[in-house]
Amino acid sequence: MKNILVVGGAGYIGSYMCKYLAKKGYNPIVLDNLIYGHRQAVGWGPFIEGSMADSKLLKSIFTEYHVEAVMHFAAFCYVGESVSEPGKYYRNNVANTLNLLEVMIENNVQYFIFSSSCATYGEPIEIPITERHPQNPINPYGRSKLMVEQILKDFSNAYGLKYVSLRYFNAAGADPDGEVGEDHRPETHLIPLVLQTALGQRERIDIFGDDYPTKDGTCIRDYVHIADLAQSHLLALERLMDGMQEGEYNLGNGDGFSVKEVIEVARNVTGRTITSRVTKRRPGDPAVLIGSSKKAVKELGWKPQFADLSTIIETAWKWHKSHPEGW
Numbered sequence: 409m410k411n412i413l414v415v416g417g418a419g420y421i422g423s424y425m426c427k428y429l430a431k432k433g434y435n436p437i438v439l440d441n442l443i444y445g446h447r448q449a450v451g452w453g454p455f456i457e458g459s460m461a462d463s464k465l466l467k468s469i470f471t472e473y474h475v476e477a478v479m480h481f482a483a484f485c486y487v488g489e490s491v492s493e494p495g496k497y498y499r500n501n502v503a504n505t506l507n508l509l510e511v512m513i514e515n516n517v518q519y520f521i522f523s524s525s526c527a528t529y530g531e532p533i534e535i536p537i538t539e540r541h542p543q544n545p546i547n548p549y550g551r552s553k554l555m556v557e558q559i560l561k562d563f564s565n566a567y568g569l570k571y572v573s574l575r576y577f578n579a580a581g582a583d584p585d586g587e588v589g590e591d592h593r594p595e596t597h598l599i600p601l602v603l604q605t606a607l608g609q610r611e612r613i614d615i616f617g618d619d620y621p622t623k624d625g626t627c628i629r630d631y632v633h634i635a636d637l638a639q640s641h642l643l644a645l646e647r648l649m650d651g652m653q654e655g656e657y658n659l660g661n662g663d664g665f666s667v668k669e670v671i672e673v674a675r676n677v678t679g680r681t682i683t684s685r686v687t688k689r690r691p692g693d694p695a696v697l698i699g700s701s702k703k704a705v706k707e708l709g710w711k712p713q714f715a716d717l718s719t720i721i722e723t724a725w726k727w728h729k730s731h732p733e734g735w
């Protein structure tokens with residue numbers, strides 16, 4: 409069995425990735441410092457509590473296990489916080505990732521799959537966004553992801569690192585079996601907040617602005633299921649191992665839903681009352697983010713299985729109902 413080091417494997421997407429890897433015959437080794445991850449979310453493969461900033465620990469992992477590849481999910485991801493505490497974001501998302509890459513190179517670990525973001529594009533000038541769209545991120549979070557993408561290119565040139573950067577649009581949904589799901593603290597994402605409202609844990613969901621230049625005035629996003637993200641990671645790794653060139657890929661469904669539409673679909677899926685009210689815009693929100701993933705479909709052979717928004721919300725609802733307090 410091939411060992412894959414999953415950094416951030418106790419988090420929302422990383423923990424599902426481990427389940428997916430195990431199902432596909434790989435051995436996921438989880439490294440997570442549990443700042444945002446949950447110990448209970450680690451259900452597949454060995455668990456090591458620690459940080460990617462710890463070179464000695466990384467070296468000991470690479471010595472103990474023959475690690476074929478590293479998948480990296482261990483970024484801080486609150487856009488607002490990245491504006492008020494940029495140092496925290498550049499330290500963790502950039503400096504600590506650089507450390508991880510250096511120790512990988514020293515230990516001859518060649519393959520790296522990186523969770524990047526559509527936040528690297530900034531305010532779109534063209535919809536749908538393709539990989540050739542200019543990258544002008546508008547906050548430190550997006551810049552931290554772009555910096556890592558640039559480091560990866562340089563490491564590939566200098567040291568032969570084989571990498572793929574996957575630019576996620578809005579990661580959403582939960583394990584279709586209901587075992588793994590989203591538990592951010594604090595929670596800021598739309599779908600889990602809407603479902604917490606359906607559960608009666610919140611009085612209402614605030615809609616951040618209805619005066620955007622969109623069909624109903626609310627922001628439009630491209631929601632992509634975590635199981636489809638996991639599928640793309642393994643495809644990217646397997647293609648790289650087969651000799652594919654390094655590169656960057658968008659992961660979205662090419663379909664946008666407004667905040668009001670998401671709430672309406674959640675009302676239908678849950679059958680519950682979900683009260684909403686319109687409040688002011690949240691700073692830094694582009695009106696529309698929709699990605700073209702044609703490149704991932706063509707070159708990676710990516711076939712999203714959970715592209716439908718109702719299905720995405722159904723899987724998330726199953727998780728929230730069975731884990732009302734999260735992990």
Ligand code: UDP
Binds near residue numbers: 578
């Ligand atoms: N949103 C909202 N109310 C909330 C949380 C989010 O109206 O309580 C909106 C937000 O402004 C954005 C969309 O929902 O337009 C998706 O936001 P989320 O934070 O889930 O993801 P982002 O697009 O910021 O990555």
